[in-house]
Amino acid sequence: MQRLSTTFAVLASMGAILALAAPARAQQLKAPDDIKMTLRLLVQVSNDFKRQITARNFTRVPHEFMEYTEAADAVRSAMSGESADLKAKVETRLKAAVAAYQKVSDMSAKETDVDKLMAEHAKAVTAMNALFDVFPAALRPDPNLPPPGRGRGRG
Amino acid sequence: MPAHLHSSVRPSRRTLLIGCLAVPLSVIRCSRRPTPDEPRVVDLSIESDGDFLAFRPDELTCPGGALVMLTFHHRGKFLSARHNWVLVRPGQLEPVDKDVEHNEGIIPRDDPRVIAWTPMCDKGGMVMTRFTAPAPGDYPFFCSTPGHGECMQGVLHVTT
Numbered sequence: 453m454q455r456l457s458t459t460f461a462v463l464a465s466m467g468a469i470l471a472l473a474a475p476a477r478a479q480q481l482k483a484p485d486d487i488k489m490t491l492r493l494l495v496q497v498s499n500d501f502k503r504q505i506t507a508r509n510f511t512r513v514p515h516e517f518m519e520y521t522e523a524a525d526a527v528r529s530a531m532s533g534e535s536a537d538l539k540a541k542v543e544t545r546l547k548a549a550v551a552a553y554q555k556v557s558d559m560s561a562k563e564t565d566v567d568k569l570m571a572e573h574a575k576a577v578t579a580m581n582a583l584f585d586v587f588p589a590a591l592r593p594d595p596n597l598p599p600p601g602r603g604r605g606r607g
Numbered sequence: 608m609p610a611h612l613h614s615s616v617r618p619s620r621r622t623l624l625i626g627c628l629a630v631p632l633s634v635i636r637c638s639r640r641p642t643p644d645e646p647r648v649v650d651l652s653i654e655s656d657g658d659f660l661a662f663r664p665d666e667l668t669c670p671g672g673a674l675v676m677l678t679f680h681h682r683g684k685f686l687s688a689r690h691n692w693v694l695v696r697p698g699q700l701e702p703v704d705k706d707v708e709h710n711e712g713i714i715p716r717d718d719p720r721v722i723a724w725t726p727m728c729d730k731g732g733m734v735m736t737r738f739t740a741p742a743p744g745d746y747p748f749f750c751s752t753p754g755h756g757e758c759m760q761g762v763l764h765v766t767t
Contacts, residue, residue, distance in 0.1 A: 493658055493685060503754040509708055512753050519686045526658075526685040 481538075484591055486530035492593045493523040494549070494580055501556060501576075505569045510560045513569075517557035524550050538586070545583035552576035646674040646739060654680040655690050655759075658730075660750070662692075665761035667748075673740045677723070683730035690750045691734070693724040694763060700747040704756035712751035722746065743767045 481487060497520045504512040524546050531539050553576045556569060563569055584592040649669045656663045663682075669675050679692040691712070695703050699720040707713060714724045723738035742765065749760040 489657075490685070496659060497686070500754050503757065507708060507754070509753055516754075519688055522686050 482533040483530055488591045490526040490530045495593045497523050513560035514557050520553045541586050549579040549583050552579040649673040650676050652678045654682045658683040658686045660755050660758040662761045668764040669740045671740050671743045671765045675740050676737050678735050679725050680733045681728040681730050689727040691725050691727045693751045694722040694748045696720050700749050707751050708753045740765050
């Protein structure tokens with residue numbers, strides 16, 4: 453009887469260890485530095501959108517959208533070695549984020565109300581943050597973090 | 608062998624004499640120190656921080672009056688954003704940046720606030736500019752692509 457309970461305890465401990473290890477294993481990415489860098493690029497371009505809108509430089513907004521799609525491709529490239537499950541999850545949210553930024557870009561062709569464009573941009577940022585939630589906290593860029601340059605976003 | 612063929616191959620005495628003098632003279636010319644009147648030539652190089660909006664390094668130094676040969680390397684790999692390097696007089700970064708914002712960042716040739724600038728550069732490319740370093744002081748530089756100047760900037764320290 454005692455032997456049986458010991459065996460059960462060992463099996464239960466092993467099960468618990470495996471259950472705890474599973475999410476950690478899922479978070480072990482092949483190219484975390486590349487992924488982190490490309491996610492930061494998305495934030496940088498998103499901030500560029502904001503700058504062009506607040507400066508009323510609406511003709512530049514479609515150019516920023518083009519850069520956003522390039523940054524999205526960079527994320528896809530950085531994800532190439534990751535599991536199919538994770539890639540699929542990222543792709544779904546990345547597509548949603550790109551679509552949200554496209555909406556801002558399309559809107560900027562006719563809309564000149566900065567507040568309305570900024571409201572649409574805020575929705576796009578929410579979509580982008582949903583993408584970041586897929587990744588471990590250490591890889592998620594802080595949208596409020598100043599850019600790396602010396603100017604650090606004056607104004 | 609016909610005489611005309613022979614003479615075309617064999618160098619004349621005058622050619623030999625010029626050749627003998629040219630080598631030592633060119634060596635003397637290369638090793639000659641610039642006179643006090645001649646500007647010192649300084650090579651500076653700067654690059655973008657990959658695809659990020661930052662210069663690396665963001666501080667440069669050169670002596671006043673030097674002939675500066677500056678090379679800018681666009682180290683981007685992913686984004687099609689273009690960059691350049693524009694040196695302006697103190698306090699003129701924001702006004703110049705704002706003025707060229709709606710003009711794709713193109714710097715007008717006759718702007719007295721601008722000391723030097725490189726052409727716009729695509730990712731992976733390299734551009735150069737040459738200018739005489741101004742009087743000692745700190746001079747701001749930036750990228751004039753609309754929206755970049757806020758982050759992509761630095762300082763040229765001109766020493767005595």
